[in-house]
C-alpha cells in the first residue's frame with residue numbers, strides 16, 4: 251500500500267491490467283486498487299467569532315476548557331470547531347457532556 255498525501259485525482263482510467271490514476275500534478279499512478287480519502291476543514295471563518303472577541307488557536311480551532319467553555323464562559327464550543335478528532339461520535343459525546 252502506498253500513501254500519497256496532499257494530492258488530487260483528476261481522473262481514473264481503467265485498463266484490462268490496472269487503473270491509471272491521473273493526478274492533478276501530472277503524475278500517473280498505475281495501481282490495482284484506489285482508496286481516495288478527502289481532507290476537510292471546519293467552516294469556522296465566517297461565524298463572526300471576532301465580533302465576540304474569540305480568537306482561534308494556531309490550528310484554527312476555538313480554545314476551550316474541560317467544560318467546553320470558550321474564553322467567554324457563556325459561549326461553549328465543541329465538535330469540529332475545537333481540537334480533537336473530527337468525528338460524529340466525538341461531537342455527540344461532547345454535546346451530551348454539556349447537557
Ligand SMILES: Cc1cc2nc3c(=O)[nH]c(=O)nc-3n(C[C@H](O)[C@H](O)[C@H](O)COP(=O)(O)OP(=O)(O)OC[C@H]3O[C@@H](n4cnc5c(N)ncnc54)[C@H](O)[C@@H]3O)c2cc1C
Pocket residue numbers: 290296297328329330331335336337338339341
Ligand atoms: C464527507 C464527510 C464524511 C464524514 N464521514 C464521517 C464518518 O464516517 N464518521 C464520523 O464519525 N465522522 C465523519 N465525518 C465527520 C463528521 O461529520 C463531523 O465530525 C461532525 O458532523 C461534527 O459535528 P459538529 O456538530 O461539530 O458539526 P456539523 O455536524 O457540521 O454541524 C454544524 C452545523 O452548523 C450549521 N451551521 C454552520 N454555520 C452556521 C451558521 N452561521 N449559523 C447557524 N448554523 C450554522 C451547519 O449547517 C451544521 O448543521 C465526515 C464529514 C464529512 C464532511
